[in-house]
Amino acid sequence: MSHRDTVDRLLREHGTTYADEAGIRLRDTPAPLFQLLCLTQLFAAPIGASVAVATMRELLGAGWTTPQHLLDSTWRERVDALGRGGYRRYDESTATYLAQMAQLLQERWRGDLRRLHETAEDEGSLRSLLEEFPRVGPTGSGIFCREVQAVWPDLRPQVDGRVRRGARAVGLPTDPENLAALVDGDDLARLTAALVRVDLDGGHDAVRA
Known part of the structure; x- marks a missing residue:
């Protein structure tokens, strides 16, 4: 062959x-980029890819498609949604991390990861900025970049x-x-x-x- x-x-x-599988219609616009960041954070825990994808579908189904929508939810609502997705061992900590991530995105980047992209001087600095989000370390920034190359061609x-x-x-x-x-x-x-x-x-x- x-x-x-x-x-x-x-x-x-x-x-x-994985973004498509999770129900994220990825475009270079604020909401789907935020959703991809959420999926990246879900992948960061030692948990199966299928569980992370299923859990992201639960978050979207709950209507938490933007940072503000997620911040308007309660910690218990997030824990319950994570549990429905099968994300049980890490549901309580992740419920907190998701809110922290959304808050940082709102405060530093006004809810728009395109601002982070524009600020980054190169791929290395972009990854460093991504890694400032809770639980998004080098592996997580790599996952985000691998998926976002679909709409950020400069990363290919x-x-x-x-x-x-x-x-x-x-x-x-x-x-x-x-x-x-x-x-x-x-x-x-x-x-x-x-x-x-x-x-x-x-x-x-x-x-x-």
Whole structure:
């Protein structure tokens, strides 16, 4: 199977970004960028990706689509929503962290992560600014950048360790530029999400079948 055949199959069978799976209609506008930051924070705990995605759906279903909407909720309401998503061991602490994150976003960036993007001088400074949010460390900022490259093209290509391991498993190049050259730019976030699933779930078996 050629590299392009492999990529086509990956996109077809596994190429849904985690934002899409969580119900986030990602655009370069304040609300969906905030929602992606919430999803990033959910991924930060040692919990399965499917639970983080299901929990994000609960947050959206509760109507907490903007920082202010989330801040208008009570701690108990957030705990209950996290529990419904299966996020039980970390529900109480995360209920607090979500509010702290929304408050910081409101106070420093007026609720708009595009301001953070515009302020950052380069990718390194952007990651540092993201890591000022509660529980968003280097891994979290990497997850955010990997997903947001769909709408922030200046960050492309985002190819982290999980993506490289997935690429290696299916025989694709692991060099970021060479991997990115196999897709149109707007599909790169989908490809990297597919390769993360390969690394996490063994999805390469379907690709190689």
